[in-house]
Amino acid sequence: MKLLIKGGRVIDPENRMDEVLDLLVEGDKISKAEKNIKCPADKIIDAADKIVIPGLVDLHAHLREPGREDKETVLSATRAALKGGVTTILAMPNTSPAMDSPENVALLQEIIRRDAQTNVLICGAITMARQGRELTDIAGLKKAGVRAVSDDGSAVDNEQLFFEALKKAKEEKVLVTCHCEDRLLSNKGVVNLGFTSTRLGLRGISRESEYKRIERDICLAEKAKASIHIAHVSCKESVEIIAIAKKRGVHLTCEACPHHFSLSEEDVLDYDANKKMNPPLRGKEDVEAIRQGLKDGIIDAIASDHAPHTENEKDIEFERAEFGVIGLETMLAVSITELVSGGILNWPNLVRRMSLGPAKILGLDKGTLGAGCVADIAVVDPEKEWTVEKGGFVSKSRNSAFLGRKLKGVVEYTIHNGIIAYPFDNGICR
Amino acid sequence: MKEKARVLDNQAMSRSLSRIAHEILEHNRGTDNLAIVGIRSRGAYLAQRLAEGIKKIDGKEIPVGILDITLYRDDLTLLAAQPVVRKTEISFDITDKNIILVDDVLYTGRTIRCALSELIDFGRPKTIQLAVLVDRGHRELPIRADYVGKNIPTSQNETVEVRLEETDGRDEVAIVEK
Amino acid sequence: MTWTRKDLLGLEYLSREEINLILETAESFKEVSSRDIKKVPALRGKTVVNLFYEPSTRTRVSFEVAAKRLSADVINIASETSSVRKGETLIDTGKNIEALKADILVIRHNYSGAANMLAEHLNISVVNAGDGWHEHPTQALLDIFTLKEKLGRIEGLEVVIVGDISHSRVARSNIWGLNKLGAKVTVCAPKMLIPAGIERMGARISYNIDQALENADAVNVLRMQFERDNEEAFPKQLEYFKDFGITRERLKRAKKNILVMHPGPINRGIELSSEVADGPGSVILEQVTNGIAVRMAVLFLTAQAGEEKK
Numbered sequence: 001m002k003l004l005i006k007g008g009r010v011i012d013p014e015n016r017m018d019e020v021l022d023l024l025v026e027g028d029k030i031s032k033a034e035k036n037i038k039c040p041a042d043k044i045i046d047a048a049d050k051i052v053i054p055g056l057v058d059l060h061a062h063l064r065e066p067g068r069e070d071k072e073t074v075l076s077a078t079r080a081a082l083k084g085g086v087t088t089i090l091a092m093p094n095t096s097p098a099m100d101s102p103e104n105v106a107l108l109q110e111i112i113r114r115d116a117q118t119n120v121l122i123c124g125a126i127t128m129a130r131q132g133r134e135l136t137d138i139a140g141l142k143k144a145g146v147r148a149v150s151d152d153g154s155a156v157d158n159e160q161l162f163f164e165a166l167k168k169a170k171e172e173k174v175l176v177t178c179h180c181e182d183r184l185l186s187n188k189g190v191v192n193l194g195f196t197s198t199r200l201g202l203r204g205i206s207r208e209s210e211y212k213r214i215e216r217d218i219c220l221a222e223k224a225k226a227s228i229h230i231a232h233v234s235c236k237e238s239v240e241i242i243a244i245a246k247k248r249g250v251h252l253t254c255e256a257c258p259h260h261f262s263l264s265e266e267d268v269l270d271y272d273a274n275k276k277m278n279p280p281l282r283g284k285e286d287v288e289a290i291r292q293g294l295k296d297g298i299i300d301a302i303a304s305d306h307a308p309h310t311e312n313e314k315d316i317e318f319e320r321a322e323f324g325v326i327g328l329e330t331m332l333a334v335s336i337t338e339l340v341s342g343g344i345l346n347w348p349n350l351v352r353r354m355s356l357g358p359a360k361i362l363g364l365d366k367g368t369l370g371a372g373c374v375a376d377i378a379v380v381d382p383e384k385e386w387t388v389e390k391g392g393f394v395s396k397s398r399n400s401a402f403l404g405r406k407l408k409g410v411v412e413y414t415i416h417n418g419i420i421a422y423p424f425d426n427g428i429c430r
Numbered sequence: 431m432k433e434k435a436r437v438l439d440n441q442a443m444s445r446s447l448s449r450i451a452h453e454i455l456e457h458n459r460g461t462d463n464l465a466i467v468g469i470r471s472r473g474a475y476l477a478q479r480l481a482e483g484i485k486k487i488d489g490k491e492i493p494v495g496i497l498d499i500t501l502y503r504d505d506l507t508l509l510a511a512q513p514v515v516r517k518t519e520i521s522f523d524i525t526d527k528n529i530i531l532v533d534d535v536l537y538t539g540r541t542i543r544c545a546l547s548e549l550i551d552f553g554r555p556k557t558i559q560l561a562v563l564v565d566r567g568h569r570e571l572p573i574r575a576d577y578v579g580k581n582i583p584t585s586q587n588e589t590v591e592v593r594l595e596e597t598d599g600r601d602e603v604a605i606v607e608k
Numbered sequence: 609m610t611w612t613r614k615d616l617l618g619l620e621y622l623s624r625e626e627i628n629l630i631l632e633t634a635e636s637f638k639e640v641s642s643r644d645i646k647k648v649p650a651l652r653g654k655t656v657v658n659l660f661y662e663p664s665t666r667t668r669v670s671f672e673v674a675a676k677r678l679s680a681d682v683i684n685i686a687s688e689t690s691s692v693r694k695g696e697t698l699i700d701t702g703k704n705i706e707a708l709k710a711d712i713l714v715i716r717h718n719y720s721g722a723a724n725m726l727a728e729h730l731n732i733s734v735v736n737a738g739d740g741w742h743e744h745p746t747q748a749l750l751d752i753f754t755l756k757e758k759l760g761r762i763e764g765l766e767v768v769i770v771g772d773i774s775h776s777r778v779a780r781s782n783i784w785g786l787n788k789l790g791a792k793v794t795v796c797a798p799k800m801l802i803p804a805g806i807e808r809m810g811a812r813i814s815y816n817i818d819q820a821l822e823n824a825d826a827v828n829v830l831r832m833q834f835e836r837d838n839e840e841a842f843p844k845q846l847e848y849f850k851d852f853g854i855t856r857e858r859l860k861r862a863k864k865n866i867l868v869m870h871p872g873p874i875n876r877g878i879e880l881s882s883e884v885a886d887g888p889g890s891v892i893l894e895q896v897t898n899g900i901a902v903r904m905a906v907l908f909l910t911a912q913a914g915e916e917k918k
Contacts, residue, residue, distance in 0.1 A: 102826045126800035182740040189914055193804050194804045194805040194807070195804070195805030196805070197803070197804065197805075198780075198804055198805045198806055198809065199620070199738045199780075199805075199809065200720055200721065200742060201720035201721075201739070201741030201742030201743070201777060201780060202720050202721075202740070202741070202742075204804060270724065270728075270772070271720075271725060272722030312697070315697065315699060316697055316698065316699075316726065317698060317721065318719065318720065318725075319719050319720065319721075319740070320719065344645040345811050
């Protein structure tokens with residue numbers, strides 16, 4: 001099987017490539033990227049005026065399977081990913097049961113083998129049932145295939161325990177992803193603490209609850225000489241702390257989510273629970289700091305924090321509604337609209353934050369279009385506009401913070417392992 | 431809105447009110463137990479003028495009240511045209527009184543119906559008599575005026591505009607085409 | 609100025625003109641309550657549903673009296689007896705009430721934003737009778753009405769609100785409303801009861817009640833609920849009364865004719881002394897009377913706008 005992608009602007013920062021080229025895919029690999037490839041192919045994609053980038057790598061998604069298949073499944077999430085140009089996902093462990101044992105990981109591996117439409121890597125739990133009391137068997141989890149560990153959704157409050165986890169993870173060479181939240185400081189809050197929380201009469205989540213915990217985790221990582229990855233950075237102080245730590249040489253990476261660089265606390269003044277997530281939408285200065293952090297490279301990756309919930313869990317009183325928004329299908333378009341069109345990132349840097357950077361964080365040989373690489377590719381129309389609508393999602397859930405928003409950038413094709421996996425009805429089904 | 435005819439000027443209006451004052455006194459045999467209640471907004475001013483007219487003739491002060499019938503209307507939506515609900519001000523007991531209810535124009539009779547309902551909630555007058563400056567016909571309810579300044583036959587697509595010194599800066603009545 | 613909103617959700621959302629219209633309308637309605645027959649047919653044939661998820665006798669009764677004086681039919685639903693406990697969602701409950709062909713839904717809810725949510729999902733009028741810590745617009749309107757009635761104006765007045773500002777919807781609505789009408793508002797409480805960013809709503813902050821009262825024309829004393837939240841920082845009752853309680857001694861140092869208001873029910877000896885509650889400056893019972901006029905005006909105006917939108 002030969003696939004020829006003709007005349008697109010091919011962007012591959014790993015190989016310092018940004019020019020109009022043809023890309024030839026043979027089998028599951030990219031065989032060459034050159035001008036005017038003349039070669040018979042089974043399928044030719046005309047990519048004139050399109051942008052050809054490595055498939056996105058999302059470091060943070062909740063697939064909900066096993067346990068909450070009414071919200072999302074491996075199948076539905078990976079189909080949503082393909083629509084968003086995402087070809088690799090790191091699945092968070094807060095499933096039911098949690099990914100806290102090699103057996104549970106094996107169970108999920110089985111589902112992934114059966115249903116996944118993209119690469120799905122598993123993030124194991126740090127503590128049993130993510131309760132923060134007893135460490136999981138990190139070595140065993142690693143053997144079962146996990147790439148990273150995290151108690152995402154909760155933080156590990158016990159310092160000693162977390163320190164142990166860092167040392168163990170270092171030995172096993174698995175990534176530690178930190179959900180940084182001091183729950184004593186976040187005080188059961190539901191929106192950003194400040195004028196907005198007071199105005200709405202809601203409990204606020206302080207910025208301290210995030211950045212104080214980031215400080216602690218960095219400090220522990222330094223002591224353990226381990227590397228950590230900070231999930232969903234949302235406020236200005238966090239970016240500053242991370243910048244200083246990086247300068248000091250701490251092995252540290254971090255991610256930010258599209259909603260945190262495109263929406264602010266003022267967007268939640270209508271009590272729309274589709275804008276309720278943790279960490280919450282912050283102030284305008286924070287949004288600016290996240291954008292600047294992405295520009296400066298202090299923030300290494302853009303991750304979706306895709307968190308599907310049913311309408312029953314969202315169309316209720318704001319305080320009772322679940323935290324989290326879906327993001328796989330909008331992460332690229334929001335990033336194009338806000339960051340590329342907004343002059344924050346050029347295309348190569350966007351690829352660094354969404355494909356190459358996250359692939360490196362996970363130690364994957366992905367996020368590039370070099371000859372010999374696995375053909376995970378997205379072909380994007382960068383100018384095409386669309387409106388986010390409830391009825392348009394492939395995900396099982398519709399809790400998007402961007403409903404009604406006009407976005408720029410549409411994924412025309414997603415190629416995974418050399419096969420056109422999206423659009424779904426392309427006639428070359430696997 | 432085109433003005434078709436000026437049917438009363440200030441002198442004619444003054445003569446009409448003066449005549450009505452005489453008629454009220456004649457019919458009620460003086461001012462005993464007499465009180466006047468005007469319907470907001472122009473009826474209230476006319477009520478005041480009638481009371482002054484009566485005082486000129488008979489030398490007696492009679493009580494004057496103001497009725498705001500907004501809350502007695504049977505059509506909430508029509509109220510949107512009304513700027514603000516104003517107070518009803520009747521500071522005397524109306525029971526056993528002869529009440530002269532005053533409005534500027536008598537048309538369908540619905541306003542008077544509302545006014546009667548409201549008045550009756552304030553007590554039990556001996557009689558209620560109706561005085562209007564203009565009767566333009568087209569009644570939708572069995573209501574008639576006891577004292578009329580001027581009968582003006584009109585068509586449904588005309589309106590009668592009563593302008594008063596207190597509200598409009600001059601006294602006159604005109605027929606206007608809708 | 610005509611009223612066009614089918615709902616009343618909070619004073620934050622209203623213009624100065626809209627607030628003044630409600631106050632003017634309420635003035636006319638106050639006269640109705642002084643008649644022998646305290647009833648006008650304005651809302652005859654309309655149905656008002658009081659949906660209360662929090663126990664509240666006085667607000668519920670006030671709305672009920674207001675609706676009845678307008679000749680509306682009133683149905684009271686309290687959370688203990690409704691299907692709330694059976695897990696029906698608020699929106700479903702609202703839609704059921706709408707299906708009963710009710711015209712106005714008056715809602716009291718312990719969650720902030722509940723009234724906003726219902727208003728968005730329903731075509732009938734929604735009147736917020738207090739939602740969480742968010743707003744209690746009719747209470748603030750009656751407070752402002754009383755101030756205006758007693759002092760003749762709002763513009764330029766200095767009003768102190770003392771008590772648990774953090775958890776008070778009454779404080780929030782008062783701050784919005786008074787600010788829009790040109791009054792100066794100072795909130796006064798121990799630091800732990802002052803919510804973040806309140807100054808951006810237009811309130812000055814004071815931690816010293818004696819200083820705050822110095823130039824005040826009125827003090828609005830909030831009800832203190834010491835049983836409220838064990839998990840949160842809260843002052844001790846005795847300490848609070850010593851530092852912030854409104855006593856005759858304290859008022860002696862304030863303006864001579866300072867008005868004392870309270871949204872009720874009052875806790876004698878907890879946030880204010882009995883002497884003050886029953887004293888010459890207290891307008892607490894007049895607030896209750898005015899509450900009816902204000903709620904009549906709100907029901908009348910929202911019903912009228914709701915009718916327009918049908």
